[in-house]
Amino acid sequence: xxxxxxxxxxxxxxxxxxxxxxxxxxxxxxxxxxxxxxxxxxxxxxxxxxxxxxxxxxxxxxxxxxxxxxxxxxxxxxxxxxxxxxxxxxxxxxxxxxxxxxxxxxxxxxxxxxxxxxxxxxxxxxxxxxxxxxxxxxxxxxxxxxxxxxxxxxxxxxxxxxxxxxxxxxxxxxxxxxxxxxxxx
Numbered sequence: 001x002x003x004x005x006x007x008x009x010x011x012x013x014x015x016x017x018x019x020x021x022x023x024x025x026x027x028x029x030x031x032x033x034x035x036x037x038x039x040x041x042x043x044x045x046x047x048x049x050x051x052x053x054x055x056x057x058x059x060x061x062x063x064x065x066x067x068x069x070x071x072x073x074x075x076x077x078x079x080x081x082x083x084x085x086x087x088x089x090x091x092x093x094x095x096x097x098x099x100x101x102x103x104x105x106x107x108x109x110x111x112x113x114x115x116x117x118x119x120x121x122x123x124x125x126x127x128x129x130x131x132x133x134x135x136x137x138x139x140x141x142x143x144x145x146x147x148x149x150x151x152x153x154x155x156x157x158x159x160x161x162x163x164x165x166x167x168x169x170x171x172x173x174x175x176x177x178x179x180x181x182x183x184x185x
Contacts, residue, residue: 005080009093012101013086021085021154029125029144030078034071041067083142085154090130092142104139106162108132114152120144128152 009022041064048060073096081094091103110133116126126148129141145151 005082005093008080008099009082009084009091012091012093012103014088017089018087019084020087020158021151023083023146023151025078025081025083025142025144026123026125026146027075027078027144029120029123029146030075032119032123033144034074035119037067037071041071078144083145083151085151085158087158090139090155090158092140102139104130104132106159108134109155109159109163112152112155112159114148116148120148126152128155130155 044063084091089103089105093101111131113129125144127143
């Protein structure tokens with residue numbers, strides 16, 4: 001992979017860090033996610049074109065330009081986003097003018113969540129959240145990740161390699177299940 005977004009990732013890597021996986025968000029998945037804004041754009045266009053009133057046409061033209069500018073900005077930001085898995089951390093690099101780099105070391109990861117909406121399933125993507133016990137963590141969700149189950153599996157592999165696999169003691173695995181008492185009214 002070459003190009004400006006991929007070279008930006010290199011700026012945030014340490015000399016010893018090994019990139020295991022690097023991927024951009026899926027643009028088709030992103031486009032499905034912005035369908036409500038595209039529909040809003042069409043409604044504004046129809047209202048503006050259907051009106052004979054000059055101020056309504058002017059206002060709809062201004063609103064159309066604003067919505068189109070927002071869509072272009074979101075698309076460009078998504079195009080410049082990269083999700084990276086290294087031997088040390090998960091990294092999200094994004095931004096066009098102001099570059100943001102968020103990361104979380106594997107030793108800090110406490111939970112990984114994969115969320116797939118209907119549109120995500122149609123586009124073959126998902127949102128993956130890598131979480132830590134620190135609620136103030138700046139690490140954001142990775143949206144429209146292509147091949148999300150494989151990506152999440154790579155994350156789990158890296159966390160297990162860093163933290164060790166969690167194994168429950170036999171006394172917890174083989175203990176009898178307690179029955180719940182019925183609720184009293």
